[in-house]
Amino acid sequence: MDAVAGAAWDGQAVHEELERVRAEFHQLLGSATRAELARPTAGTRWTNEQLLFHMLFGFLLVRPLLVVFACFGRLPLGASRTFARLLDAATAPFDLVNYLGPVGGARLCGRRRMARLFDRVIADLHRRVDAESPAHLALRMHYPCRWDPFFKDVMTVADLYRYPARHFSFHCGQLTLPGSPGAARG
Template sequence: MDPGREATVAEYGRACLQLKSWLANATPSDLKRKSNGTRWTNEELLFHMVFGYMIVRSLLPLVRVMSRLPPSWGRGFAAALNAGTGPFDWVNYWGSRAAALVYDRHRMGRKLDTTITALAHRLERESPDSLARSMPFPTRWDPFFTADMTLADTYAYATKHFDFHAKQLSLRPPEF
């Protein structure tokens, strides 16, 4: 495996360890406490961090398809998504709140494990050409979406998202 892929997979493993540490060491009241700088509780924000990896699994086929279409189609698609940022923000917030009721402290660790295992296995099978495929992304949806992202960028995105939100948790730093 090349160094870029190894680094991405290593970051996935670190994120799993961090999440498991937070979940093992946080009390129920810690998880119900508000996070720093978001409207989510710590438990909701932890789920949202896991969701970043889940969404990458959905983005991978989209990048594969959009990268084969004329560039103007991808730019138009990204522009349409940017125009829908308001509804996206609403769904993103309320969706994470609701999903954290299902993928709570007892289930989100397993969900992250299975999601990351699937992502890592898929990443290992990608060819250099497939990892170079790209498409425009809606830059207003997330600070880590850039105007054009490769498949390799998309795999790495989830950990950037995870690390960004980890700083907003009002939990003790993970112990591992």
């Protein structure tokens, strides 16, 4: 098994994680009524539907972040440190866009489109995981840690593939849909 930044890369575990999340997303989205999707979440300003879109967006971000890795991952680590600091300095505008994106995205997409889009992005991530080389998985760069609690100061491409499922699981606890961890608080 190839070592990636000091840890073993387990592509099969990533595949299993992607499928677990895909099934959970469909269950949450498919079993909720319109009224349940419109309810507020626990600890965010979003509705359940908007938070589900935000959770989907975490997976959509992997593709453009892989492009960023292709650039900065081949440069000295200091180059990405400067970039990450600039992004951290722009946290307030990011937070606004991060909030408004799911508000509009949920309205534009709706339940069926979100489900189809989730399936497409998961299928794409499966293909990408299968095509990864050990050298590419080991690329490292600094990340804007203030943007997301699951971004580490230095991340590898392998870390990036694990990020969206962690982000998803965290936000599941804020959903107030029946059967979700946050339902009792909502």
